[in-house]
Amino acid sequence: MVEAAEIKSFTLRAPDHFDPHAETMPRHEIEALQTRRLEELLPRVYAHSALIRRVWDAAGVSPEDINSLADFKARVPFIDKDAIRAHRDRFGDPYGGIRIVDDSAVETVGFTSGTTGDPTPVPNGITNAVEVSHLRELWHSGGRPGDYIVHMMFTFRGGQSRNNFYNAAGLTPIMIPHNPTELPFLIQALKTYRPSVLYMLSTPLLIALEQYFEKTGDDPREIFNSVKGASFGGEPLSPRFAALVKDWGLELFEHSSLGDVSGMTECSAHDGMHGWEDLALVECLDDAGHEVSDGELGELTVTSLADPVAPLIRYRTEDLVRVNRAPCVCGRTHVRIWPVGRKGDRTTVQGKPVLPRDIQKLVERHRETRASLFQIVRPKPEMEVLHVRAGYDPEATADASELAARLTAELGTAFEVSVRVELVSNAELLKLGPPQKIPRVTKQ
Numbered sequence: 001m002v003e004a005a006e007i008k009s010f011t012l013r014a015p016d017h018f019d020p021h022a023e024t025m026p027r028h029e030i031e032a033l034q035t036r037r038l039e040e041l042l043p044r045v046y047a048h049s050a051l052i053r054r055v056w057d058a059a060g061v062s063p064e065d066i067n068s069l070a071d072f073k074a075r076v077p078f079i080d081k082d083a084i085r086a087h088r089d090r091f092g093d094p095y096g097g098i099r100i101v102d103d104s105a106v107e108t109v110g111f112t113s114g115t116t117g118d119p120t121p122v123p124n125g126i127t128n129a130v131e132v133s134h135l136r137e138l139w140h141s142g143g144r145p146g147d148y149i150v151h152m153m154f155t156f157r158g159g160q161s162r163n164n165f166y167n168a169a170g171l172t173p174i175m176i177p178h179n180p181t182e183l184p185f186l187i188q189a190l191k192t193y194r195p196s197v198l199y200m201l202s203t204p205l206l207i208a209l210e211q212y213f214e215k216t217g218d219d220p221r222e223i224f225n226s227v228k229g230a231s232f233g234g235e236p237l238s239p240r241f242a243a244l245v246k247d248w249g250l251e252l253f254e255h256s257s258l259g260d261v262s263g264m265t266e267c268s269a270h271d272g273m274h275g276w277e278d279l280a281l282v283e284c285l286d287d288a289g290h291e292v293s294d295g296e297l298g299e300l301t302v303t304s305l306a307d308p309v310a311p312l313i314r315y316r317t318e319d320l321v322r323v324n325r326a327p328c329v330c331g332r333t334h335v336r337i338w339p340v341g342r343k344g345d346r347t348t349v350q351g352k353p354v355l356p357r358d359i360q361k362l363v364e365r366h367r368e369t370r371a372s373l374f375q376i377v378r379p380k381p382e383m384e385v386l387h388v389r390a391g392y393d394p395e396a397t398a399d400a401s402e403l404a405a406r407l408t409a410e411l412g413t414a415f416e417v418s419v420r421v422e423l424v425s426n427a428e429l430l431k432l433g434p435p436q437k438i439p440r441v442t443k444q
């Protein structure tokens with residue numbers, strides 16, 4: 001069993017590393033630790049996780065077959081979100097057959113964000129890999145004992161729903177709901193408590209902050225001047241927002257989910273997000289399930305190594321990523337990951353690949369469409385015409401048909417394909433959900 005003490009035993013802190021031993025261990029040590037944790041974990045998961053036992057039995061695999069990382073990668077069958085939901089619906093188990101302890105060991109219950117379907121409840125125990133990774137990331141972005149930090153978090157697999165873990169780093173969190181309507185409290189907290197870290201910003205909050213500064217004339221540099229680091233998540237940071245936030249004097253660290261197992265966040269090198277390999281086994285796989293080389297596009301596949309309650313084993317995340325396992329200039333030795341998009345978002349138009357983030361760069365440049373709300377409309381992954389449904393601000397638009405023509409021409413030039421732009425008001429698109437949850441790709 002991975003003991004709380006093992007996960008939370010921090011060694012002497014270096015200036016940039018909360019847990020220098022864990023964050024900078026050589027690769028052979030990372031792999032030895034992973035092997036040890038898998039050896040301990042797999043028999044327990046097989047014995048207690050109804051989903052894993054069913055999937056492994058169907059594949060003819062048992063824990064005795066797995067004696068090395070190579071065995072694991074060659075033999076262990078995959079699971080995904082659909083498998084968890086199907087198990088949940090078939091057996092009436094809210095946790096989808098992944099929980100391996102009884103109710104008494106469940107400390108909190110959270111929910112997945114439901115980006116690609118209905119949210120799934122996630123049980124958490126006394127130790128939580130999300131929180132361990134979070135402390136390392138907060139420290140690296142400037143949080144130090146005695147500091148206040150702002151905690152504005154949206155749903156994230158139930159992690160960080162508790163605040164006492166911040167005590168391990170001597171930080172005092174100011175808890176504010178993650179909602180643009182709470183902006184007055186954020187501004188007040190920034191002015192009153194002078195927090196060193198702002199966790200976390202998202203597109204809706206950046207839009208609200210931009211409007212706030214335009215309306216009030218407050219100086220963002222003054223408001224944010226105590227903040228050493230701010231994280232950003234929910235979707236990729238667009239070039240326009242990156243420039244805007246830089247202008248406010250904020251150093252932004254992009255953050256994402258490491259396949260629901262923990263978080264992953266950029267370091268000060270801003271060259272990929274660090275996934276913690278003592279907390280998760282990270283694989284980058286082609287469609288056939290073979291590991292791709294560093295730098296090549298693959299599907300992020302993760303295994304929990306430090307979740308004593310509901311570990312995911314070879315969980316295919318549907319996130320397309322590139323990875324690099326070379327040590328980083330920040331001194332950390334753990335894998336760096338560059339998210340590229342969702343597997344289901346892959347679209348080709350006239351044989352050319354089109355990703356939502358490439359459209360975003362063009363759409364957000366225009367004042368009328370700067371909120372960057374849009375969808376690729378495609379009944380099937382291969383299309384002859386790129387159909388973009390773009391949200392616009394009617395108040396900022398003099399002539400909608402001129403705007404549509406301008407966007408059509410620009411997208412056509414950028415992708416060298418036929419384009420159809422359909423304009424709808426931002427308000428209409430926001431009926432589908434908050435900006436970061438509007439599906440970037442839709443069938444109709």
Ligand SMILES: [Zn+2]
Nearest residue numbers: 267269328330
């Ligand atoms: Zn780094």
